[in-house]
Amino acid sequence: MAVEAKSLSTPIHGVDDEEAELREQLMFDPRPREELNRMVMESMVHTTPRYWAVVAFLAVVVLVCLFGAWGYMIATGIGLAGVRKPVYWGVFIVTFVFWIGISHAGTFVSAILRVFKAEFRRPFTRAAELMTTFGLAAGALYPLIHLGRVWVFYWMIPYPNARWLWPNFRSPLVWDFLAITTYLLSSTIYLYLPLIPDLAMARDRTKGWRHAVYKALALGWRGTEAEWARLRKAITIFAFAIIPVMFSVHTIVSWDFAVSQTPVWNSTIFGPYFIVGAILSGVSAVVTILVILRATLKHMDYFIRKEHLDALGKLLLVFSMAWAYFFFNDYLVSWYGGYEAVRKVLFFHSSGPDAWIWWSMIVFNVVIPWLTLWNRRIRRTPWVMLIITLLINVGMYFERYTIVPMTLAHQRFPFDWGTYVPRIEIIISIGTLALFILLYMLASRFIPMVPVWEVREGQEAHMIRQIGKARVPTVSELE
Amino acid sequence: MAEEKQTGRWGMVIDLDVCTGCNACVTACAMENNIPWTGEEDAGYGRGMHWIRVQRYWEGEYPDISPHYQPVMCQQCGRAPCEPVCPVFATVHSEEQQINLQVYNRCIGTRYCANNCPYIARSFNWFDYSQQIPTPMNYYLNPNVTVRRRGVMEKCTFCVQRIYEGQERAKAEGRAVRDGEIVPACAQACPTDAIIFGDLSDPDSRVSKAARNQRRYTLLEELGTEPKVTYLKGEGTYGG
Amino acid sequence: MSEKLTRRNFLKLTGLGIAATAVLTGCGPASRYVLRRPYTEMPEYSQIGKSTYYATACRECPAGCGMIMRTFEGRAIKAEGNPAHPVNRGKLCPRGLTAVQGLYNPDRYKTPVRRSRRGDARTEALSWDEAIEIVRSALNGDPQRVAFYLGLNADHVFDFVEELTRTKGMPAPVRFGALGMFEARATLVEAARQVFGKATLPFFDLADADLVLSFGANFLETWLSPVAYSRAFGDFRRRGEPLKKRGYLVAFEPRLSLTAGSADEWYPLTPGTEGAVAMALGKLLVESGAVRMPEMLENNYRGVNVEAVAQAAGIPQEKLEHLAQLIARAERPLFLPGGGALGHASGLENALQIFALNVALGRVGQPGGVFLIAGEEKADSLESVQTLIQRMQAGEVDTLFIHGANPLFELPKSLGFEQALSKVRQVISFATFPDETSLFADYVFPDHSPLEGFGYVRVLAGTPRFAISAAQPVVVPLYDTRATVDVLIAASGLPYTDEVDFIQQKLQPVFQRSGAPELATFWARFLQQGGYWEDVGESPDSADLSTVPAKVLLPERAGEKTFHLVVYPTQMGDGSGANRPWLQETPDPMTTVMWNTWVEINPKTAEELGIHNDDIVRLVSSAGQIEAVAYLYPAIRPDTVAVPFGQGHTALGRFAEGRGVNPAEVIQSLTNTVGDLAVGDTKVRLEPTGKRRPLSRLESKSGVYGEH
Amino acid sequence: MPRDIVHLALFKEEQLNEAAEAIQVLREMGISDHEISVISGAPLQEKMLGRPMTWTRIPLIGISGALVGFLTALFFNFGTPLLYPIRVGGMAFQTIPTSFVTIFELTMLGLLISTFIGVFVETISPSYGPQGYDERISDGYIGVLFSAPAELDARMHEALTALGAEIVHRAEAKKLWLF
Structure with missing residues (x-):
């Protein structure tokens, strides 16, 4: 079969409507490498006074809300938080799980989509990987913040004390420590490896x-x-190896809860349930960030297009459904089992004083995505997507809130139930949110936010082919 | 360590038919074990440090209503859910006493053990409560019991300091520990003697006999935690 | 190399090695024999020294339990019960357990002081010489114008003051305390006197009874000798020989107390109908024909209308019949006349009726029955206090000495003690604590804390045997305090060298009874064992039923808008326990509330009045009003509200001040025929205030009451 | 032997075919493959230019790292509890189900860290073949670096220029990193 293929590297003359539509896609709207480089470099060095004002504000928030409040708490005691008997874990752990969930975005987008050669990933893999790293950085603070004696946190590190006593490797917290360390290190490296050619590009300019x-x-x-060749090899190893690591991290986080004997926590489905939730919240956060980057960072409207929001929106819908499936699975089985303590907890989730949290979770995680994301117009409207994804993340936060303090509050002895009211946790959580945004904003002016070589590689591999009478976008095997 | 002979599996029986719910055990425990008070606001917000508490439930409707008391402390589980989850071995099983120990020095305050304790028997030092004891009231602090600082977990130890003292005394006198010689503060104070403490490995001890009572049950038996505390059902449900 | 290594050098090298190891590991060679363990062991596992144990008497309440104080390096560490003591047999109540928190309370008086303005916390320190001079001049004035107000403890201070007033021709000291007031102790003594011919507290042998009907006796918490009765309750329930039958407890109380909570049956009767219920039971017993009783009683019971009593008391008639059957079947029934039954206008009649049941069933002097206590109870009724107040009002008191009591806090405000106090020229307090009364004293000459001084307590409630508890100092006095008896001896010139001399003289008769070879031997044993007691008790030989009334007045029911008020003492005792943080933090057994005062309201009543948990409500009586937090208590009569006593201090140190309210503000000063406070006859109105203040509770409201 | 001069033939992004051809030309001129190296701004597969496959030890290093991690995990799980036997929760000192978690994490950690170390070490270790760099590479240019004896200069120039290359004579090895 004679096929006429045109590389898109060379501008095609005599564009018809069909092609114009195709050109809405980044891959079919190629620009010379030089220009891409220039755009990325400009986006990186371009700052406005408003940018610096926001950075300064965030820096103050981080100083006061995170380090100030945390320091004060270290000096006075963890009692400044609202944790109590029997709710020994509260918003600190909720926020911890939330950030770890956010951190699944990068790996998911960049590793899984890379492995499956989902081409739309190319322009925002880095944005997503940055979220992983900074999300983990924010999240990894929480096991420390939440410790009663943070000054001896290093006793959890696997090294023997003076009497040859090692940590307890049967404790899920040690697993957590190992998993988070592994994930933080590997995701940072995974961010760094594909960055090297772009750094070289920036070095030259x-x-x-x-x-x-x-x-x-x-x-x-x-x-x-x-x-x-080395880079390709390493990235391949990483892409395949980091996926199970990612799964393991959130599974282990879920085991923190699931291996215990606490009613409702003790569930075998918690691992995948947490992972799906994490990806839902992570991908939502990617969309949020992409919409914001597109609006605030120079030239980003070239790289990040509606097609990306569209693709991610579809993913979100799928994951929202998957989340609902797991949630329902967990709920139904627990509910049906009829163990009294479990039924009590479930009753308090949906009908207790804090039931609005549970119901908001359902609305934000299921109702809203299902009602909106099937619609292509909605998926392609940035501000609507911004709102939807923010709501999904609020919903996912509420999910963790339901799982942690709202479950702990109602354990087997009704005499010892206790309602939890967060106190300084809220301030510190705002502090880490500010830290995340601050790190991201600083990074956006320091790290090429778009992996130019990957975009360029993709653009070179994409072409429009004439098959019969139609012009069809295709991707070469080039990789 | 295991090289010593297996005696002294310490256990407790609480006879709920005799327990009047008077809370003397709560006070006695606090006075023996240097448990700090936390004040009205914190105590009301679930931060009371009580190692033992009397759960009071109601049964029935007025006028046929009666309270049901159940003193609950650390059950010194044989298979303690709190122990394996500690990352730093701060709560461990004592092979000699077969009880559950909390090593304050090693505790870093993850509070995982407390979450995983189905009996909610653990208290956490949210603040430096013991440093807030005004002089000279700190004079009465028991020198045999660590004064806990903020950020560590604590719980009932079966008055392990008394167990040790009794064992050492018996050893020094070259004899076995006599039944009833070692009593924790709660059992010592209990005005109706509802709390019986002793060596479960000795089948003739008072506690072993009581633990074989037909009214026996353990708390949350279905969890398989093998508690060392046995309760005897109250309110006239008599069998043997 | 090897051939050059001589044995000598080898040893040198080894030594060096060991030394190096020792230096490196930071321990001497002994470390080789020490099993190195990580911190899986707490410091609890090492014995750091030997403790010294002192037997002494618990002086927290008048029961006189034996206490063993563990001391270490001169500090009192832990109060434990004295296992040999006949009252508490090794047990203690929360109050006794926290005795050290009283001893080491930071807010104690540290020196004798003069107060320039009454009610002002500021004082100026005096020397003991000046103090004694002041007491001396007060004692040397007109003996009729001196008054002593002492606490309820039957201790050596009371004996000394009694002797002092007798010698000097002063009016007899008033001996009165809140615990006695709320259980109408004088009424009980008077009833015992009338029936058994001896003014003493009866002892009820709970341990050997098989059926106990308690008429408002909260004997597990505060009544007479709570630890003794709690121990007996344990035996009562867990009985072995000869009855082999679990004791069965029935409680009649408008509000379910700790004791009623442990009862097998609880009847919330109308306050004040206890005597009538006792009569109705008597009538049913007579009718059943199962019991033979003195004719005189049968005649008495004949006129009882059981239906009317059931109606008035709010107990269904068939329940009374069921109870009569229970009694008829029981081998050893026992009837307790508690404070709830006695603190009414008809208190004496109630007491007599309850005694009559004991007599009718032949329970006097029998195992599991009623005994008389060896000692003589001289507690005063409220009448003596009222007399004293009248004297004060009339300006007939120049100097008022107060020891071991806090009348300004304990007495119903409506008695007007505070106003009367202002008419007294000079008030001298021997308080160890800056309590409300000592704050209005011109001079405070602090006594030792009970754990710092010598003394004794006559056991007047917890055992029928003759018993006297010995108190001895367990620590050196912390501050510049002085034993009150020493001060009074020095000031009065009574022929004793010091307190110990007085105690020994006073114990001469006991020493004679003991058969000890000489006083020193007796004294040593007395202190070492924590007292002196004999093995057998007395039992009343006869009972006189002539005073048992044929009719008991049924109290009027609370009106539509008013409620019976039940005020009950708690683990804080007479209120002096409120300065112990651990008594404050020990949850109230029934409500699990800590650190505050609450009002118990039946949930149905509360619903009608629109009151919710944690709402602040106002209690108004003709005597005054208080505001406290509502606790919807499911086990209280709908026409009754209950308030615990002991909080609401305006003084008494940092742990007590400004916490809760004092129900003494609303108690009406009604008295019964004996002159005891008819505390159960106070009626109050309830008014919601619209304010809220969450109570500090151990329980979860939502878990226990399903309330969010 | 006098040092050969290093040349850099730069081709535009889209002149990939020409670059492949140029390499062929150079090879025909007798310049062996190891005297040629190709630098590019975008990843090019060796096959595209007809170049021999480069060989890397990264998978090997990664697997060795994984092995180290695995062994460490074995020690953590089954060795350390014996160094100080402490009984917790009625569990055995060495528990197999819990060990899988640590084994997995540490194996992965070993694999990923050592993969990175492999990349790092291989990147900073001196490479053979002609050095030299031009900043236009990061603009997507394809650079053919080769060292050729001086006598070939003229021929080579001609042939490469004909293919559209821009020749940088005596391409300098720049100091691109810290050392």
């Missing part, structure tokens, strides 16, 4: 301190065949 830093970080990258 900067002077002064930026040049020095990029030079150091680019590891002398020249782009030789060996370097590319």
